[in-house]
Amino acid sequence: KHRDSLLHRHSDIASIDRVMKEVTEDGKFNDLPNNATFLTTLQLAKTTSYDYSGLTYLTEKTGRYLVLIEENEHQYPWISLRVPSDGHHDVPLLRDVISEILECHLKTIGERKEFMLDSDTVAMESVLDILGRHKYVKDGEFAYFHMDDKQCAEYMKIAANLPDGFIAKSIEEKDFQFVIDKWEYCDSHELMRQRLRHLPSSAIYRKEGQIASFATSHTMGQMNHLYTPPEFRGIGLGKLTE
Numbered sequence: 001k002h003r004d005s006l007l008h009r010h011s012d013i014a015s016i017d018r019v020m021k022e023v024t025e026d027g028k029f030n031d032l033p034n035n036a037t038f039l040t041t042l043q044l045a046k047t048t049s050y051d052y053s054g055l056t057y058l059t060e061k062t063g064r065y066l067v068l069i070e071e072n073e074h075q076y077p078w079i080s081l082r083v084p085s086d087g088h089h090d091v092p093l094l095r096d097v098i099s100e101i102l103e104c105h106l107k108t109i110g111e112r113k114e115f116m117l118d119s120d121t122v123a124m125e126s127v128l129d130i131l132g133r134h135k136y137v138k139d140g141e142f143a144y145f146h147m148d149d150k151q152c153a154e155y156m157k158i159a160a161n162l163p164d165g166f167i168a169k170s171i172e173e174k175d176f177q178f179v180i181d182k183w184e185y186c187d188s189h190e191l192m193r194q195r196l197r198h199l200p201s202s203a204i205y206r207k208e209g210q211i212a213s214f215a216t217s218h219t220m221g222q223m224n225h226l227y228t229p230p231e232f233r234g235i236g237l238g239k240l241t242e
Contacts, residue, residue, distance in 0.1 A: 006093075007058040007067065007100050013045055016057045023066065029085070036146040037080045037118060038066055040221030050198035055219065056105060064090070065097050069105055070219055074188030077106050080118040080220060088122050095126050102130060114139075118220075144222070162204065163235055166212060171201040175211045182227050183216075195219065204237050213237035 010016045020042055024030050030039060045052040058067040066082040079101060088094050102109065109115050117124055128136060147155065162168060171179060176196050186192050196216060203214040213228040228238045 005100075006060050006097055007105070008061065010057040010059065013042070016042055017046075019057075019059055019066070023063070023082075031148045032085060033144065033146060034083050034085060036144065037220050037222075038068060038082055041068060041219070044199065044219075044221055048198050050194065050219070052219070058101075058105070060093075060097050062093070064093070067097070067101060067105075068220065069101070071106060071108055072191070073108070074191040076112045077108055077115040078118065078220070079106070079115060081123050083120050083123070091122070091126070094123065095130065098123065098126050099130055102127075118144075162240060163237075165207055166204050166237070167207055168202070168204050168240070171196055171203045171211070171214050171216070172205075173197070175203075175214075178211060179214060179216065179225070179227075182229075183225050192216075202241050204241050213241040215241050 010019065020035070020039060021027070024032075024035055024039070029035060041052075041055070044050065045055075054070060054072045056067075056069040056071070058069070059065070060067070064084045068080040068082075070078040081098070081101075106115070117127060124138065128138070173196075176193055179196060180186050180189050180192050183192070195218070199217045199219070201214065201216050204212045206212055211229075212232040214226075215223050216225040218224040223242065226238060226242055228241070
């Protein structure tokens with residue numbers, strides 16, 4: 001039997017901002033990996049014109065778990081579950097939180113038969129147990145990396161060394177369709193266009209204007225599509241774009 005209504009929905013950016021300031025002790029723990037997705041999404045929601053109305057931000061009553069859900073008709077659901085900094089000390093609570101997410105806050109998993117979970121293996125195993133291992137299986141794994149401001153500055157020194165004849169900038173609108181065509185997992189062209197138009201992107205162009213490598217970003221800030229056309233491979237453009 002599950003506990004009653006564990007999750008509180010936040011309806012505005014100011015409320016979410018207050019939660020993250022409390023969780024990070026007013027920025028003291030901003031660099032912890034478990035805060036990266038939530039802080040990045042909050043920053044993008046505050047500083048870009050991308051429509052974030054399709055995201056749901058939830059907190060569990062004790063404050064141990066934060067949940068970020070992206071759900072829309074154009075793609076499979078994406079669930080980000082923040083792992084407490086000191087680990088899972090109450091697995092029954094974790095299972096109840098996950099059950100409430102799946103039962104009350106996600107409507108499209110059943111139709112699409114697929115979803116993305118951004119969390120750790122303990123949460124993943126709990127999800128599979130709740131949904132039924134005979135119905136859902138793990139399709140693959142991915143790992144995040146994030147950099148603090150100092151690391152970004154050091155990495156940019158490397159990325160600044162472009163080969164002769166190339167320049168770095170954001171993806172230009174004239175190349176949106178090219179980017180879409182090169183992504184086999186693109187569910188919605190319009191959704192992708194909105195991301196390209198309003199969220200950060202990285203590209204390397206020939207000075208003549210031909211795109212030679214690019215990387216896009218997801219709604220929650222993750223780099224999710226790095227591509228270099230075959231004719232420009234082998235000279236390190238992918239690493240520089242990244």
